[in-house]
Amino acid sequence: MKTKRKLLAIHIIFIFLITSCSSKNTLDGDNTYIDSLISEMTIEEKVGQLNFPVGDLFNTGPTVRTSESARFDDLIREGKITGLFNAHGAAYTARLQKIAVEESRLGIPLLFGADVIHGFKTVFPLPLAEAASWDLEAIELAAKIAAKESTAAGINFNFAPMVDIARDARWGRISEGAGEDPYLGSLVAAARVRGFQGKSLSDPSTMAACVKHFAAYGAPVGGRDYNSVDMSLQALHEYYLPPYKAAIEAGSATVMTSFNDVNGIPATAHQYLLEDVLRKDWGFKGMVVSDWQSIGEMLAHGFVADSLEAAKLAIEAGTDMDMMADIYLKKIPELIKNGQLDEKILDQAVRRVLALKYDLGLFSNPYLYSNPEREKSDIRSEENLAVAHDIAKKSIVLLKNENKLLPLAKNIKKLALIGPLADNKEDMNGSWSFFGEAQHPVSIAEGIKNKVSSTTKIAFAKGCNLYDNDKSQFAEAVRIAKESDIVVMVLGESAVMNGEGASRADIGLPGVQEDLLKAIHQTGKPIAVLLLSGRPLTLEWMDQNIPAIVETWTLGSQAGLAVADVLFGDYNPAGKLPVTFPRAVGQLPLYYNHKNTGRPYHGKHEEPLTERVYRSRYRDVSNDPLYPFGYGLSYSTFAYSNITVDKKSIKSGEQIKVSVTLTNTSDRDGEEVVQLYIRDMVASVTRPVKELKGFQKVMLKAGEARAISFVLTDKELSFINHDLKRVTEPGQFAVMVGGNSRDTLTEYFELTQ
Numbered sequence: 043m044k045t046k047r048k049l050l051a052i053h054i055i056f057i058f059l060i061t062s063c064s065s066k067n068t069l070d071g072d073n074t075y076i077d078s079l080i081s082e083m084t085i086e087e088k089v090g091q092l093n094f095p096v097g098d099l100f101n102t103g104p105t106v107r108t109s110e111s112a113r114f115d116d117l118i119r120e121g122k123i124t125g126l127f128n129a130h131g132a133a134y135t136a137r138l139q140k141i142a143v144e145e146s147r148l149g150i151p152l153l154f155g156a157d158v159i160h161g162f163k164t165v166f167p168l169p170l171a172e173a174a175s176w177d178l179e180a181i182e183l184a185a186k187i188a189a190k191e192s193t194a195a196g197i198n199f200n201f202a203p204m205v206d207i208a209r210d211a212r213w214g215r216i217s218e219g220a221g222e223d224p225y226l227g228s229l230v231a232a233a234r235v236r237g238f239q240g241k242s243l244s245d246p247s248t249m250a251a252c253v254k255h256f257a258a259y260g261a262p263v264g265g266r267d268y269n270s271v272d273m274s275l276q277a278l279h280e281y282y283l284p285p286y287k288a289a290i291e292a293g294s295a296t297v298m299t300s301f302n303d304v305n306g307i308p309a310t311a312h313q314y315l316l317e318d319v320l321r322k323d324w325g326f327k328g329m330v331v332s333d334w335q336s337i338g339e340m341l342a343h344g345f346v347a348d349s350l351e352a353a354k355l356a357i358e359a360g361t362d363m364d365m366m367a368d369i370y371l372k373k374i375p376e377l378i379k380n381g382q383l384d385e386k387i388l389d390q391a392v393r394r395v396l397a398l399k400y401d402l403g404l405f406s407n408p409y410l411y412s413n414p415e416r417e418k419s420d421i422r423s424e425e426n427l428a429v430a431h432d433i434a435k436k437s438i439v440l441l442k443n444e445n446k447l448l449p450l451a452k453n454i455k456k457l458a459l460i461g462p463l464a465d466n467k468e469d470m471n472g473s474w475s476f477f478g479e480a481q482h483p484v485s486i487a488e489g490i491k492n493k494v495s496s497t498t499k500i501a502f503a504k505g506c507n508l509y510d511n512d513k514s515q516f517a518e519a520v521r522i523a524k525e526s527d528i529v530v531m532v533l534g535e536s537a538v539m540n541g542e543g544a545s546r547a548d549i550g551l552p553g554v555q556e557d558l559l560k561a562i563h564q565t566g567k568p569i570a571v572l573l574l575s576g577r578p579l580t581l582e583w584m585d586q587n588i589p590a591i592v593e594t595w596t597l598g599s600q601a602g603l604a605v606a607d608v609l610f611g612d613y614n615p616a617g618k619l620p621v622t623f624p625r626a627v628g629q630l631p632l633y634y635n636h637k638n639t640g641r642p643y644h645g646k647h648e649e650p651l652t653e654r655v656y657r658s659r660y661r662d663v664s665n666d667p668l669y670p671f672g673y674g675l676s677y678s679t680f681a682y683s684n685i686t687v688d689k690k691s692i693k694s695g696e697q698i699k700v701s702v703t704l705t706n707t708s709d710r711d712g713e714e715v716v717q718l719y720i721r722d723m724v725a726s727v728t729r730p731v732k733e734l735k736g737f738q739k740v741m742l743k744a745g746e747a748r749a750i751s752f753v754l755t756d757k758e759l760s761f762i763n764h765d766l767k768r769v770t771e772p773g774q775f776a777v778m779v780g781g782n783s784r785d786t787l788t789e790y791f792e793l794t795q
């Protein structure tokens with residue numbers, strides 16, 4: 043009783059101090075309040091601060107726990123949990139917080155975490171889709187609104203952004219990141235962190251970001267989720283680590299480890315990654331949380347013999363918080379008692395967790411984020427929905443538009459709308475949108491109805507289901523197609539077909555959707571396909587036979603409005619693929635920044651057979667993608683000409699200016715993402731044939747021509763050498779500019795030392 047009173051007194055004095063000074067970023071280390079708090083804590087209370095279970099509202103992983111809404115009360119009172127994730131709602135989080143603050147011995151406030159991956163109740167496009175906008179401001183704004191909405195409901199710790207580079211579309215979680223490129227991926231990662239965290243973590247409408255999944259979770263063997271990752275350290279540093287680093291540099295307060303092992307060591311106990319790279323090289327001062335049960339999963343990996351060893355290796359490597367495994371809670375006291383773990387390591391982990399709570403402002407006001415008024419006014423506001431509409435339009439990629447079939451006229455007489463996703467609301471929210479409600483999104487059918495003239499007749503037929511082999515609905519679809527002037531087909535993946543645990547060995551259209559498309563094609567009617575997916579799909583037949591194809595991904599709350607804007611020309615599409623679309627699944631992993639190999643194949647079938655056979659190629663499929671990275675059409679057309687460099691030779695430390703003339707050769711205003719790539723022609727480690735090093739999104743009036751310039755410095759010309767050092771090496775560079783990674787103009791220059 044005495045201790046509790048003493049602590050309350052300390053608390054009150056410090057709360058006074060905290061509220062009277064502006065919140066200091068404790069990630070810098072020194073914080074007397076936290077140190078004095080730690081000095082009062084028992085081992086059990088310290089360990090409680092590292093224990094992070096899922097709340098009772100819903101699970102985002104496998105669990106054996108039962109659901110009783112009051113089951114956390116005692117654990118909170120006893121100081122056995124640091125917070126809960128997936129628990130949300132101002133009233134509910136405030137109720138739990140009150141128990142922590144008023145009824146636990148030390149009154150330490152709780153964290154509330156969640157996966158607010160692409161919006162809270164206002165759902166934004168899937169992260170992969172947003173990356174297709176190449177619009178960093180829009181991406182930052184979407185993250186800012188996601189934070190504004192979810193913090194009103196009590197959540198202050200966001201398990202996002204996911205920044206895993208993904209080169210294999212079989213991997214279902216490709217939908218959650220920014221695609222295959224480290225340069226674009228890094229910029230997007232930083233934009234999302236800025237959006238979530240704003241200028242100050244203690245601002246009640248911002249939340250702590252958690253960059254994940256550290257590291258290389260996006261490169262599982264065979265694209266199968268949770269599988270091992272085995273790659274050279276050079277590739278890891280050059281292609282996979284940059285987006286995490288960019289997120290850290292943008293200030294991400296926390297990091298999540300990944301499920302996979304990296305070159306034989308599970309990421310959750312990876313000393314090299316967590317200590318040498320993250321903390322020593324990158325200077326990360328924040329808190330590291332495990333992924334869901336990943337501490338315990340080290341047993342299945344065959345890396346530890348039991349949970350005791352798992353706890354020891356994970357905390358010693360720098361995993362501060364245990365998500366869902368309960369292993370720290372159960373095993374760390376034993377490790378300390380047996381002298382197997384230095385208490386200083388425990389204190390350090392606790393300090394990082396408390397520092398996060400401090401920076402979030404929770405010690406000054408534990409209820410900062412549980413705001414019933416804001417919960418009413420800030421969630422799904424008109425303003426937020428307007429932003430969702432805007433970024434949804436920007437995320438759409440026009441893949442094919444033969445003979446200018448699109449945009450459609452609004453006064454078209456008879457439109458047949460066909461497909462299992464055409465009149466669907468729920469799937470518009472996409473994977474990882476637990477807070478988005480099924481009835482909210484605008485369906486494609488609603489969007490189209492809203493747009494066409496009052497005289498347009500729309501006939502709808504589902505045609506088939508998403509997955510099964512039932513063709514009984516084909517006849518009706520064919521019938522309405524025959525009676526129409528134009529057919530719009532909405533095909534693709536449902537929300538659950540991508541995301542966690544949703545790897546696919548075949549990434550074609552699921553079920554009998556392609557057969558349905560072929561049946562409708564037989565009618566001879568013009569067809570525009572709207573594709574919904576969270577990953578590249580194999581679309582070769584469609585590309586060869588269907589005149590118009592639009593990748594609409596999964597666009598969230600305002601999907602139907604955005605799609606209709608593009609379909610009927612109220613918005614001129616400008617999205618570009620952040621990921622390569624293969625022709626066949628057997629080409630995977632397929633990515634634009636590949637090496638040349640010693641036997642490159644350029645697809646010249648007129649070459650003698652012997653030349654072709656002993657080349658790096660497939661016998662049955664071309665090496666080329668169906669749609670390359672950076673690709674996307676517009677209703678405008680653009681021409682690139684006159685690429686120049688301002689110097690033919692530069693010394694290391696100098697910069698070079700690359701210019702090109704971009705002309706809008708159409709009669710329609712439009713936007714183009716001008717992309718700059720380089721190739722280091724000869725180097726001490728083989729270099730990719732192209733690497734993105736700059737882009738600009740440019741709006742040009744019909745007929746307008748403009749000079750576009752980029753500046754390259756050592757930073758862009760450098761690479762990671764065999765000793766894992768970032769270096770530039772003298773020699774020739776090619777610089778390429780174009781509207782996608784395939785169709786570019788080239789110039790050369792020399793770099794001298």
Ligand code: NOJ
Binds near residue numbers: 157333
């Ligand atoms: C497992 C996922 O890998 C991770 O991304 C997520 O944040 C957690 N589950 C919590 O839902």
